[in-house]
Amino acid sequence: MAPLAATVASGTKVIKAPTGKWKDGLCDCFSVGFCHPSIWCAFFCSKIAMAQIMTRMQLTWLGEPGHLVSTKNTFKVVVILWFSYIVFANSLEIVSLDYTVESIPPVITVFKTVGSALFTIWSLYSLCRTRQNVRAQYSIPEQQCVGCEDICCSFWCTCCTISQMARHTGEY
Numbered sequence: 001m002a003p004l005a006a007t008v009a010s011g012t013k014v015i016k017a018p019t020g021k022w023k024d025g026l027c028d029c030f031s032v033g034f035c036h037p038s039i040w041c042a043f044f045c046s047k048i049a050m051a052q053i054m055t056r057m058q059l060t061w062l063g064e065p066g067h068l069v070s071t072k073n074t075f076k077v078v079v080i081l082w083f084s085y086i087v088f089a090n091s092l093e094i095v096s097l098d099y100t101v102e103s104i105p106p107v108i109t110v111f112k113t114v115g116s117a118l119f120t121i122w123s124l125y126s127l128c129r130t131r132q133n134v135r136a137q138y139s140i141p142e143q144q145c146v147g148c149e150d151i152c153c154s155f156w157c158t159c160c161t162i163s164q165m166a167r168h169t170g171e172y
Contacts, residue, residue: 016171019139023168026153026160032167042163047123049162051078054130056169057137062122063129078126085119127154127161134165 017023024031029039041049054074060066061077092112096104131150134140142149153161 017138017168020141022140022164024164026157026164028167029160029163038166038170039163042159042166046159046162047078047082049166050127050130051075053134053162053165053169054078054126057130057133059130059133061126063126063131063133065133081119081122085115088115124151124154127158131161131165134169138168 029042030036032038038049041052051074054061054063055071058065058068058071059074060070061074061081089112092108092115096108099105128150131154135142135150145152
């Protein structure tokens with residue numbers, strides 16, 4: 001479900017988000033209700049929620065600002081990356097079923113480890129950059145862990161971070 005936004009005469013959507021502070025706190029996940037899509041999408045489909053925020057903010061799949069040409073397919077790119085990783089990881093798990101735990105070829109273990117590490121690094125980097133750009137767009141200063149708040153929130157509170165950005169960048 002897409003958030004509702006005011007539309008101006010030119011047809012562009014305007015989000016009524018405060019500048020200088022977040023709409024609500026990092027742990028205020030249920031501030032708009034227990035059954036709200038921003039919280040459940042952040043918990044169960046975090047990459048899709050992150051892609052939606054990136055698209056709203058006109059960011060690339062790496063969470064970087066970009067021109068319309070490079071940001072118009074951000075949602076598709078993120079979903080394809082997420083789906084590809086799921087297929088990759090599940091394929092390796094299925095191949096592993098043919099072996100006992102002791103006899104799994106090292107190449108499968110290496111592929112699993114490297115694939116998981118790369119996907120995790122991309123996930124953290126893109127979420128951290130997205131949060132930095134949301135804060136920059138709305139002039140929100142760091143309040144805790146100054147200098148590393150974005151990476152700390154992205155690493156320790158991923159779902160809450162995504163939910164907070166979704167609530168801030170959308171009109172629900």
